[in-house]
Amino acid sequence: MKRFKKWMRAKPKFPSIAEVSPEDVGREELSSALEQNETIFRDIFKNCSDIVFRKARYAGQDSLVVYLACLVDEQVIDDHILKPLFESGNKQETEPAALGAAALSESIISAGATKLSSQVKEIVRQVLDGYAAVLTDSDGQALLVKANGVKHRSLEEPSSEQVIRGPRDGFIENIATNLGLIRGRLKSARLKTESVVIGDLTQTQVVITYVAGIAGDSLIEEVRDRVSRIQIDGVLDSGYIEEFIEDLPYSPFPQVHSTERPDVVVAELLEGKIAILVDNTPFVLIVPMTFWTGLQASEDYYTRWPIATFVRWIRFLFIFIAIFAPSLYVAITTFHQEMIPTNLVLSIASSREAAPFPAMFEALSMEVVFEALREAGIRLPKQIGQAISIVGALVIGQAAVEAGIISAPVVIIVSITGIATFAIPRYNFASGIRLLRFPLLFLAGTLGLYGIVLGFLCIVLHVASLRSFGVPYLTPLGPITTTNLKDILIRSPIWSRRFRPQATGGSNPVREPAGQKPSPYRNKRK
Incomplete structure (x- = not known):
């Protein structure tokens, strides 16, 4: 030494x-x-x-x-x-x-x-x-x-955020074009853009964008300070900037929202948030981010509000399934069989009779295989990627059950968990949810339901203590703000969303005047 x-x-x-x-x-x-x-x-x-x-x-x-x-x-x-x-x-x-x-x-x-x-x-x-x-x-x-003349790809719909109803254009790798897409939707001189160059060798242009009079001065100054402190030889993607400016880098939950859609950026700017554009990448960063941002899609505001509310509650159910379904199955079948109805426990016991491995190993191995198939489907060419992921899952699952290596209920549970993960609209948020399944599986396989409760408490405490640029991650549910709950638990009608989020739009809280509820008798002459 x-x-x-x-x-x-x-x-x-x-x-x-x-x-x-x-x-x-x-x-x-x-x-x-x-x-x-x-x-x-x-x-x-x-x-x-x-x-x-x-x-x-x-x-x-x-x-x-x-x-x-x-x-x-x-x-x-x-x-x-x-x-x-x-x-x-x-x-x-x-x-x-x-x-x-x-x-x-x-x-x-x-x-x-x-x-x-x-x-x-x-x-x-x-x-x-x-x-x-x-x-x-x-x-x-x-x-x-x-005299810039570098060729760029044409505008097209983002593949990571597709919608049935909504704008079809997305950001590209040219920052000037991306700024034009934002200004084309937000035609106001109050939209401010501040440019800074980061990267000693790449000299990458980074633009901080916000709406003056809506975004708070303290938030603007904090973003400026964090971005200006970055010292690196090169910036190749906005992910580099994201890792330098987030509050807690070791958390599995993202604290910076990234998107390819101009309409999402404009909607967030109107709520008092700040966008960070990076040259040579189509992903724009938005700060601050909350837990509920990861469960909201841009299409929620383009469809009727009862349908959007129903879909949001489906997402709440799916995020619970994505985190706890495999661990609950392992805990109940291993330690708490008395909680299962008699007919169901007999069916599970008969299907697991030939399986040589414990339930935790079965679930863990199938989760790893499912993640490998998902990654293979992404990395392979588009022509064969989807076929490999679907056919591979069917063939491997069926062959494992017929060979008696894996029981059929495990395959069903893992498949439902994978589908629930796909229902989460934000990819980086869904990736953090996928990661939480594995420590919960170990806790369920060793401590049963007590381990799941312990893991759930750790997750809640971590999320409750998490902040994004000073904004609590669970806001407006923790701390509770009743006026902003109508856009979290439900998707209220556009005409009833009078106020901006208090955490980001407090300097200009009023979004629209009252009394705009539509009525057939409103404009009728007396």
């Missing part, structure tokens, strides 16, 4: 990202000499085959256009940058004026989004983000022209 510590002290440290980052090569600010600036950028982008240095002459002066061919639209470069430069260079200038970067933007370059910068690091970052840098020979500034 002493040798290992001595070796660790003597081992040379790896250089930090900032020490080897190409953005720090050369001087911090541009020079007024074009040749010197060209040398700086050629050194920075050394061994980069996709970088383009295009010289052009305008108004009797030299200029240099720098861009990455893989990130820009060549048509924008040709029509709005190079062509105007060459046309101005062909004009006869009696007294060539010293046109700097600012004058280029005003009189020559016809692109819409432009900005000026003299910082080498900023210019390199913008070039890596799809901008073209136009360098002149008259001042120490560069004109940055937005």
